[in-house]
Amino acid sequence: MWLVILVCQLGLILRTEAQIPDACITSDTNRDPENSDITVVCGTEHMDLSIYICPVYQALYNESLMVLNNQFNKPECFGTPDWSVNPPVLRFSFPINGSSNSVCENNFKIITQVGTGVFSDFSNVQFVNISGSITSIDPSAGVITYRPEILYKFSCLYPMQYLLNNTQLGVSGVSLAIRDNNGSFVSTLSMQLYQDQDYLEMMTVPPTGLNLKTKIYVAVKATNLTERFNVLLDRCYATTSPYPTLNTYYDLFVGCTRDAQTKVDLNGASQKAHFSFEAFRFVEHKNLTVSTFYLHCVTRLCEVSTCSTLMPDCSSSQSRRKREALDVLANATVSSPAIVVGKQSTGLPSESSYSSPVVAVIVCIVVLTILLVAxxxxxxxxxxQKKTIIQ
Structure with missing residues (x-):
């Protein structure tokens, strides 16, 4: 008798908790779970996960029985079903900061490696690996169950040095579905030019160009970025091309090596970096009225607690060389708008400061004056002489 009652109760549980929704009946994903059922988007502020929900129902579960890292007592660790898309999905989203990782027990690991290849002369390079799993909760109260365990593992690898090539991360271990992705913070970066040392007044470059030796204040900022990271500039240089090619370039600073007129005010201590330099002209533009160039900064992120260890040691007599930095990728730096510099300096006008018409007028006036005096x-x-002859 007890056996009959137990079987009846088990049948009721299966019908009430895993009844196939109408949207799944005709869906191609109304099947057993597969490796391709999970999608991971590694964003700059959030990680977004989605899994096909119909295989979950097929395995006799529902959205209330799928949770991040088995944290079933925390409502924020459960997903939200989205029936408006085809196929329907169960979505999870959490910010990549300390609070979310501690709440849902995601693994947050900083990996530090010595720079290799084109970065062999750079400081140590850091990566961020955020990983976890979506697990099923079996509501069966008996000794046995007819539900298979579902386990989706995920991870995001965030290369904190922007110039590194994205490399796919392989997650080891036995799991039902694994999908990895790589994240990049580069979309959060911007470069702005200012005309004051307080970085309040944006610089407007006139069509005639800035005066030589005009002070230019540069800010590289990261917006919508988790507070775990600061901005660290490895190198900033100018080119005559809007792209960071190195056919013609001039280094403002590379690590500890700096141009005499360049001053780094803030670096590695905030989500913005500040430096300044004086307007100059490229020699190849000597016959042009204005000289146009662009700034490019090789930028990385550093974890707040370790930024100081990644800064170059400028007091050392054996500073590491930066020659490999010349091979940077074209899409790996943050760049400025065009900077146009005219021929006139902020001091006394040079002999070439006058235009040809002005010079011609001045010459004519001088010649006429000499003739009139003569x-x-x-x-x-x-x-x-006449008066002398008459007398």
Missing amino acids: MAVYFVLYIR
Whole structure:
């Protein structure tokens, strides 16, 4: 008798908790779970996960029985079903900061590696690996169950050095479905030019160009970025091309090596970096009215607690060389708008500061003045000579 009652109760549980929704009846995903059922989007502020929900029902579960890292006592660790898309999915989203990782027990690991290849002369390079799993909760109260366990593992690898190539991360271990993705913070970066040392007044470059030696204040900022990271500039340089190619370039600073007129005010200590330099002209533009160039900064992120260890040691007599930095990728730096510099400096005008028409007018005036003075002297002498003859 007890056996009959137990079987009846088990049948009721299966019908009430795993009844196939109408949207799944005709769906191609109304099947057993597969490796391709999970999608991971590694964003700059959030990680977004989605799994096909119909295989979950097929396995006799529902959205209330799928949770992050087995944290079934925390409502924020459960997903939200989305029946408006085809196929329907169960979505999870959490910010990549300390609070979310501690609440849902996601693994947050900083990996530090010595730079290799084109980064062999750079400081140590850091990666962020955030990983976890979506697990099923079996509501069966008996000794046995007819539900298979569902386990979706996920991870995001965030390369904190922007110039590194994205490499796929393989997650080891036995799991039902694994999908990895790589994240990049590069979309959060911007470069702005200012005309004051307080970085309040945006710089407007006139069509005629800035005066030589005009002070230019540069800010590289990261917006919508988790507070775990600061901005660290490895190198900033100028090119005559809007792209960070190195056919013609001038280094403002590379690690500890700096141009005499360049001053780094803030670096590695905030989500913005500040430096300044004086406007100059490229020699190849000597016959042009204005010289146009662009700034490019090789940028990385560093974890707040370790930024100081990644800064170059400028007090060391054996500073690491940065020659490999010349091979940076074209899409790996943050760049400025065009900077146009005219020929006139902020001091006294040079001999080439006047345009050709002005010079011609000045020459004519000088010649006429000389002629008038000569004629006046001639008439004075002529009159005096006449008076002498008459007398």
